[in-house]
Amino acid sequence: MRDADFFRRWMVATTAAVERESDRLTELDSPIGDADHGSNLLRGFTAVRAALNKDTPATPGGVLLLAGRTLISTVGGASGPLYGTLLRRAGKDLGDAAEVSDEDLRQALDAAVGAVASLGGAAPGDKTMLDALLPGIAALGTSYRAAADAADGGALATVPMQAHKGRASYLGERSIGHQDPGATSSALLLGALADVADGVL
Template identity: 75%
Template sequence: MLDADFFRRWMAATAAAVDREADRLTDLDSAIGDADHGSNLRRGFTAVAAAVGKEPATPAAVLKLAGGQLISTVGGASGPLYGTLLRRTGKALGDDAADVSREQLAEALRAGVDAVAQLGGAAPGDKTMLDALVPAVDALADSFAAARAAAAAGAEATVPLRARKGRASYLGERSVGHQDPGAASAALLVAALAEVAGE
């Protein structure tokens, strides 16, 4: 079972991964966006890692606090999208649960991903973070390792796509041939989850 400490470690591992990969995320974003995705997420997840520390006491509370931090510290679309993902996932887990199963997390993450799709008006195939998140949530029913592999494959699969949402969509055909930075960072989030789970 996954307790609050597991979720705190997930956020810390994500912060470390984003810090390590921030330059690559910004390089991806410079090709089809504002060239600030890495620096924005680094600032946001650094704040998250500091905030979740030893508190709070339940998985839901960790994710809600993390989501709130991202919304308040990350500029652009990334803050609201990642913040919504984590807050809605936390809400779906329920405030009273001291620990949750992988299956419960998969179900709650699906609610979070649905909320992101609604907020951004996007769907898989639009060259967004959903291209990594949707297959990851589907695969999480099998294992954490399967979710990580599915997210990585989903992010890679954005390269030949034409962007239909977000800043990259303004580029039209010129968005083809570049990996979506949001899908790349979403794959980092899922990889950190698998890492903390020992898979």
């Protein structure tokens, strides 16, 4: 069973991963986006960490709700609403339970990814964060590490895709050959989850 501290450590580990990879995320965003994905997420998750250090909610759902609200209020562009929706919906699904099972989390994240897809109007293969999240969540039933590896593979698989959603879609065929920054940052989120679950962080 996973308590609120596990989820707090997940968000802190995600912040550290974004800090480490923010320049790379911006580099990936430069040819197909606004060149601000890394800086936007860094600002947002730094605010999440500060909010959790100030007052960590007592439940897993509460941690994710706070994280989601913070991202929506601090991150510009599409990233804030999309990541905020992901975490808020998962938190809402987890409810007020003091501890949740791994299966509870898998089901909550599955519902959350569905909410992100509805918000963005994207589908698998559109070269978006869904291309990392969907295989990652599907592999959660195996293990957290399998989920992280599947998300990494999904992010890499966006390179030959043509973008059909988001700013990259404006480039048409010129979006081919670039790894999607949103899929890449989504893989960081699941990688941080695996590190915390494995006791690495």
